[in-house]
Amino acid sequence: MVGVLIVVLCGLLSVLYGVWAIRSVMSANAGSERMQEIAGAIQEGAQAYLSRQYTTIAIVGVVIFIIVALLLGIAVAIGFAIGAILSAAAGFIGMLVSVRANVRVAQASSQSLAAGLDIAFKSGAVTGMLVAGLALMGVAVYYLILTSFLGYAPGDRLVVDALVALGFGASLISIFARLGGGIFTKGADVGGDLVGKVEAGIPEDDPRNPATIADNVGDNVGDCAGMAADLFETYAVTVVATMVLAAIFFAGTDLLTAALLYPLAIGGSCVVTSIIGTFFVRLGANQSIMGALYKGFIATAVLSLIVLLPVTAIVFGGLTGTVDLSDGTTISPLALYFCGVTGLAVTGLIVWITEYYTGTGFRPVRSIADASQTGHGTNVIQGLAISLEATALPAIVIIAGIIVTYSLAGLFGIAIAVTTMLALAGMVVALDAFGPVTDNAGGIAEMADLPSEVRNTTDALDAVGNTTKAVTKGYAIGSAGLGALVLFAAYNQDLRYFIANSEEYPYFADIGAGALDFSLANPYVVVGLFFGGLLPYLFGGIAMTAVGRAASAVVQEVRRQFKEKPGIMEGKERPDYGRAVDMLTKAAIKEMIVPSLLPVLSPIFVYFVVYAIAGKADAFAAVGAMLLGVIVTGLFVAISMTAGGGAWDNAKKYIEDGHYGGKGSEAHKAAVTGDTVGDPYKDTAGPAVNPMIKITNIVALLLLAVLAH
């Protein structure tokens, strides 16, 4: 109990850091009246959108809360509510800060790059630390209440179910937020660019473009709030799945409590190292922004590497003793520590590969820029080629991670590696959330007619933001890939537990222990793999269509305003920004519902269809295989989309830097098309695949719990 309390304190520390950072951001100069007016419009739009989004989600959430309460009891339903509320809170608070930081970054950038970076990063760090801290606290506090105050045994079914429900709550918010925010932001971005940059020939963020405020609102609700909810759920689900595995594998050993504490302890330690890491983010003499961010990241990683060794020793009461787990593996705390190290190495490699594929300094982005010279078509072809190719190295890193950690400490070793990977979420989210703030700052600078040096400074910050955004997405989906076996194992082990204890869970009584066949030779396993495999594709297709539709609506609205108010283009008339925001809000909320329910309903659908045809054992096998199928194609779909989109975006920036004719050249026009295509790829469909995978898995676990009741 003392251990868990210390973890809770670490979580609290991150909240305190958040409070301090918010104060620090808010004390900065908020710029001129014109700047504040623009920022006010963005704030208003973002708040209005998020309020409506969360109201809609709340309706779905209340319905599910009642269903969960009826099926699994109130304690489990409360877990669901905690996950949902904290996930929403992390996103909402992060957004509130970033819509206030944007104008301050614009103002600070007029002084120096270092000043702009400082505020932008601090604002991102608020979101980062809240994501990690709230997720950790949510799991730890509820676990503490259930085990210490309500007296349930740490491995009790109710505790497991309640934690799984907590993950489900977080995931549900996350998929809605990712998708809704993604549709909003990319509908605005794509629509605004097409009609503004391409048709009317005015620069991005030009105040004459009626979609420009909506575009800036989108950065906050999609890239900031949506991303925060996504990482919150990834963090929570991973910790929960690891605890579920600990409860199963360590059942009956002396180390059960220690093993349950270990993932929380890793999270607690890394929250502290992440906070320390933020103070290392400082512009060096070479003025390299990426270098400044890397300093923070490397400091966090190295400190974690050092701290986790004693933490492991303390939690397990030593490093070298061995323990035999219920799945037959023998592990030592030291081996678990090395699994954590592998998790950190996987994170580092994914960061490095992502930078290679999305940075302007390397072959992939340059090849797209080069292909832009021969037109729109070759730009898109090369971008697609890079997006396909970009999946190979991350997949190999994940494969290597699985092999190494499994060799070290079996399935639980893989789980610890993923937990450690995600324990850095505070720092990784901080790097990411800084992006939309600088993007907004650039917009405000443009709209408020600040001197072009300011815009140059914010542009430099923004370009780095493109890479860090791609990194976060690769990191989130990479953790899903590495965690594939963990999520499957949680399902498999849960299922075997119910079958073994079928006198207590009569639903499972007629499945013989040997009947459950997850072998690839079982046709229902192949059926499950295919069905799971189609989900990311169908989901991606729907999401892309939604963005296209929203963007077309924006284009038509902007064209209408330009036509009806000719004064807009001459700068004499003010466009009606609110219309675009309103339109997108409605579109995003409407379009997010169906695809979000796809992963929720699919496991239930597959189970009952296969059950009707082939019986329970094959139905469970098909659902299990589906969980892997959705990860196998989801991993590739998500990485190809996020890396490809980032590469397209930076190929455009590379041309804008003066290559192949620079801004306004034919190559630039082609690159703008590629960027437009990449937008929904990297910011809507691609990142939403990660929560989709998690939901499918979590719903399968809940399905087992419901059937057991």
Next chain:
Amino acid sequence: MVGVLIVVLCGLLSVLYGVWAIRSVMSANAGSERMQEIAGAIQEGAQAYLSRQYTTIAIVGVVIFIIVALLLGIAVAIGFAIGAILSAAAGFIGMLVSVRANVRVAQASSQSLAAGLDIAFKSGAVTGMLVAGLALMGVAVYYLILTSFLGYAPGDRLVVDALVALGFGASLISIFARLGGGIFTKGADVGGDLVGKVEAGIPEDDPRNPATIADNVGDNVGDCAGMAADLFETYAVTVVATMVLAAIFFAGTDLLTAALLYPLAIGGSCVVTSIIGTFFVRLGANQSIMGALYKGFIATAVLSLIVLLPVTAIVFGGLTGTVDLSDGTTISPLALYFCGVTGLAVTGLIVWITEYYTGTGFRPVRSIADASQTGHGTNVIQGLAISLEATALPAIVIIAGIIVTYSLAGLFGIAIAVTTMLALAGMVVALDAFGPVTDNAGGIAEMADLPSEVRNTTDALDAVGNTTKAVTKGYAIGSAGLGALVLFAAYNQDLRYFIANSEEYPYFADIGAGALDFSLANPYVVVGLFFGGLLPYLFGGIAMTAVGRAASAVVQEVRRQFKEKPGIMEGKERPDYGRAVDMLTKAAIKEMIVPSLLPVLSPIFVYFVVYAIAGKADAFAAVGAMLLGVIVTGLFVAISMTAGGGAWDNAKKYIEDGHYGGKGSEAHKAAVTGDTVGDPYKDTAGPAVNPMIKITNIVALLLLAVLAH
């Protein structure tokens, strides 16, 4: 033996049909001197390309022949040579006919649509019947020689290995031909369109475009010869895999010889029904080309449905008796017949779904056309959305096919369904191969300045060709999906056979019968799934890059010619067509090597790497899982690419038909970009995934045979 001889006769019949059809095509009027001159240039280019391509493949082939002969003996190596030579022959002869039919179709189209359709379809039917007939004969004759003349038992390892090697020979030719041809044709098409249509504003196939002959050459070497090789190998590999399964499952039963004959008998019957079906292709009063083709297809399918019932009864000596197979299932000939019916149903559904996604009469294509109004970016976004979405229904059809046929007759039932599906290859290839001929005819009509009515007629034929081309690709990859379990089962059963008989095959002696674990809970299975999953992505990325590179080179070459010879654009100077053909020949041959070797080397790589880390049992598990992994992602990658590409192409045609502003409008320009992007998607990367899957599977089987020696 009598049965096999009858099958050989059916194969011969298809060759006779081919001879008759060739004579019939060649007797048609070959048009004016100018037309023959153009056609001559296309012939010359196509022949030069294919000769070089096959010379290069021959070098690789000879090396592999020697390796196979050394490792597995001369009889197996001869199997390899038969597969390779016949596959190449089918493609080469088909190409020779189509480069002579094109000009005759152009000439006939100046009389009537019916006359043009007649010659075009007959020329396609030559390729179709040769593909089906030669594949069937190759397998049947070599099987007859091995079993009846050389006296090997039907289920002997040598017979199995020799047939597998025959499949490997066919696959190897196929991947080279698909990729090389695909890079050539799309390099020419994309490059020519970009610089001609988009930049210079001249129509497609305008004789002033120096890339126009290369574009027409590409239709023949890619869409005709490459496609023929692809379907040849799909046919051969499927029949072989089904025979391998028959040898295993029926071992020790009275029906072994009958079961081995059955797939051949299905093939023989359907060759005959396909030939009869070709005579049903006739333009009705409504002048619907698709209707005329459907008549032929439906006639073939219905006749097959009728004929297969008595054929099944004759082969098995009755319909209702049951037999217990070695895998524990009990099947009846009637159940196998119904599996065949299911295979036909799957084919019909895939045709129907493909038409929905790629036809101009339905939502998907129209939504892309609609999105073109708001620019290049939204066109591409909507096209990608449709390409992702288009995978869902085919996957569900395949899933249903697996469930139905497995319920009817176990794994062997699935194999029979796939065999029956592919038995229609003669007719399906005929529908497809007619496309490039009409495409060429249109080109010749344009270049020879024939009246615009002729071009309208060939355009109408060509539009239908876009859909039939997409159908064939969906059909080929769908068979791979449905056959996934068959290919995996062949591997799994082979492996278990070697392990069970390890006194004869000492390499397998140290693997316990229970050690082989294909369960999803085995990390090496997940590793295999991921590794297999990355292959279609990496392969697709390389192929797309190759096309982009080839197209860029064409663009630069054409720009150079336009600049250096200003007379070209005025029609006073003749462009140097040969340069573009030469350049593309070199590029295609060079670029096809590396990606083609990827699936050949991957199973060997995975086996030895995992073997070094985790031992034989897990290495075999990883390779087995890899076979499914490559199908799970490959199915989605291939369908999304081929359906998406077809939809983009027809969205452009829909706009050209006068919607959204018609030709020359901004929407049309955006649609041309989408079409360009779709080109390498649907004609290079997408279709090559099918042979890639097959090669990976076949190499895994050969690896087992080699390790056993």
